[in-house]
Amino acid sequence: MVTPPPELGRFAEPALLILVSLSDGPKHGYAIMADVEQGTGRPMGPGTLYAALARLEERGFIEALAPVDRRRPYRLTALGATTVAEQLRELSAFAELGLRRLGQAPR
Amino acid sequence: MIALLLRLYPARWRTRYGDEFEALLGERPLGPFDVADVLLGAIDAHLHLRGLGSYSEHRRGFPMSLRLGGVAATVGGALWLAGFVWSSLDPADSDPGGTVALLGSIALLIGLAGLSAFQARTHPTLVWAAFLLPAVGGAVMTFGLVMMAVYPDKPIVGDVSGWFFFIVGLLATMAGSILFAIATWRTGALPRSGAILLGIASAISLVSFFGSSALGEWLQALFIAGFLAFPIGWMVLGLQAIRLDRPVMATGAA
Numbered sequence: 001m002v003t004p005p006p007e008l009g010r011f012a013e014p015a016l017l018i019l020v021s022l023s024d025g026p027k028h029g030y031a032i033m034a035d036v037e038q039g040t041g042r043p044m045g046p047g048t049l050y051a052a053l054a055r056l057e058e059r060g061f062i063e064a065l066a067p068v069d070r071r072r073p074y075r076l077t078a079l080g081a082t083t084v085a086e087q088l089r090e091l092s093a094f095a096e097l098g099l100r101r102l103g104q105a106p107r
Numbered sequence: 108m109i110a111l112l113l114r115l116y117p118a119r120w121r122t123r124y125g126d127e128f129e130a131l132l133g134e135r136p137l138g139p140f141d142v143a144d145v146l147l148g149a150i151d152a153h154l155h156l157r158g159l160g161s162y163s164e165h166r167r168g169f170p171m172s173l174r175l176g177g178v179a180a181t182v183g184g185a186l187w188l189a190g191f192v193w194s195s196l197d198p199a200d201s202d203p204g205g206t207v208a209l210l211g212s213i214a215l216l217i218g219l220a221g222l223s224a225f226q227a228r229t230h231p232t233l234v235w236a237a238f239l240l241p242a243v244g245g246a247v248m249t250f251g252l253v254m255m256a257v258y259p260d261k262p263i264v265g266d267v268s269g270w271f272f273f274i275v276g277l278l279a280t281m282a283g284s285i286l287f288a289i290a291t292w293r294t295g296a297l298p299r300s301g302a303i304l305l306g307i308a309s310a311i312s313l314v315s316f317f318g319s320s321a322l323g324e325w326l327q328a329l330f331i332a333g334f335l336a337f338p339i340g341w342m343v344l345g346l347q348a349i350r351l352d353r354p355v356m357a358t359g360a361a
Contacts, residue, residue, distance in 0.1 A: 029131040045141055046131055047148020050124055054155070070130035078351040079173075082296060 014044055014052040019061060019076065019084035026065055026075035029053070056080070109133060112142070115149035173348050176221020180345030183214030184338040191334070209252040211338070215280075216245040218345055219287065225348070226296045237290035241283025248276025278316065281337060284309040291344070298347040305340030312337050 014036075021027060021035040029049055036044045053074065056062045061080030065073045076084070099105065109132045113125055121128075132145070190208025223238040254269025262268050288306030292299050311333030315326050 029127060030134045033131075043140070045144025045148070046128070047141075047144040047146070047151070049131075050128055051148050051151045051155070054120075054124065054152075067127060070126055072127040082351065086295060 014048050015056055015061075016084065016087055017044065018049070018052055018056060019080055019087075022062060022074060022076040023081070023084060026073040028068070028071040028073045030071065032074075108137065112145045112149070115146065116152050120152045172221045172224035173351060174221075176218050176223075176225055177345045177348030177351075178218075179214045179221055180218030180341045181349065182345075183211045183216075183218050184340070184342030184345060186211030186214060187341070188335065188338040191338075205252060205256055209249060209256070212245060212249045212252060215338075215341055216242065216249065218341065219245065222291070222297065222344065222348060223287070226291065226294045230290070230294045230296075233290050233293060237283070237286040239283075241280050241287050244276050244279025244281075244283050246276070247272055248280055251276050278313065281309045281313045281316075284337070284340070285313070288340075297344065297351065301340065301344035301347045304336065304343055308333050308336030308340045 017036045017040065018032055021032045021039070027035065029046070033044050033046070033049055036042075053062070057064060057074070060077055061083055062074045063077055065075060067073075109129055112132065113121060113129055116125070116128075132141075137145075186207050188211070190204045190206070190211050193204030193207060195204075219238065219241055223234050227234040251269045251271070251273030254263050255273060256269075258269060260268065260270075263272075285306050288302045288309065291297050291302035292306070311329060313333075315330035315333055
């Protein structure tokens with residue numbers, strides 16, 4: 001039986017990128033944008049970032065820390081860590097399946 | 108320009124995110140991509156906030172079930188352990204060990220329900236199927252404990268006494284705890300070490316219960332060890348659930 005991964009809802013892709021970015025420690029918005037761009041080679045717009053941040057905070061996957069010079073850092077909650085790990089495992093299994101069907105071995 | 112873009116967002120959104128969002132927009136020059144992205148973000152914020160209340164109320168139930176389930180499993184395991192150790196050391200009919208174990212059983216039922224509700228968000232069929240047996244077993248065991256306290260050593264249905272209900276409920280709870288441990292291990296929503304401990308302790312307890320009189324003292328010792336590890340398994344799982352409800356990162360901000 002295929003089990004559904006934990007929900008990230010709308011903005012799921014930016015949400016996943018943000019969760020991965022926060023996996024190595026708290027970051028504020030600009031640091032998240034820079035980290036995502038460096039990791040994926042694609043920029044994440046500020047509107048997209050905050051739409052996803054608001055949803056992630058609302059769902060208890062991340063939490064806001066005290067602001068430093070108007071920049072507010074966010075950090076992963078334990079629930080967020082569990083969720084992102086589950087999401088990445090699902091993606092990894094899916095990627096392997098796709099590569100196998102293409103006749104290519106995973107790197 | 109930045110002030111104008113911010114005005115496009117709902118007031119409620121600006122109250123929460125306005126200051127930090129304004130600081131973010133001021134970090135670098137805004138290009139056409141950024142402006143378009145912020146415009147779309149503002150539309151999304153208006154649409155999203157309209158349905159935010161009901162959604163938040165719905166989602167709030169998950170961490171609450173985790174917290175309640177974790178505390179109840181921890182307290183229940185501790186009371187259960189204390190009650191049975193107390194009863195073993197002082198097996199008089201009037202000792203309060205049975206009452207403590209009864210309270211522990213009720214708390215374990217609450218813990219089982221809470222942790223199941225938390226895990227069911229991703230694997231509802233598996234979790235609720237695994238919930239059924241220990242829930243029924245726990246209810247029967249609790250009923251047996253109550254009957255033992257109210258009608259000690261007397262049959263309550265035909266020749267069946269409270270002790271019988273207690274033993275049947277206990278065995279069903281242990282067998283069900285194995286299923287619950289397997290489901291917990293499968294979902295990965297809670298740390299797997301607690302699930303493994305609970306599953307092994309329940310299995311040892313259950314197997315050695317049936318063979319304890321036939322296979323001698325070492326198996327009886329194994330049964331006692333499993334019997335003690337069973338509530339400890341619930342306590343560990345409960346404590347891990349409570350820890351899961353807390354932030355995982357404590358390092359400095361980037």
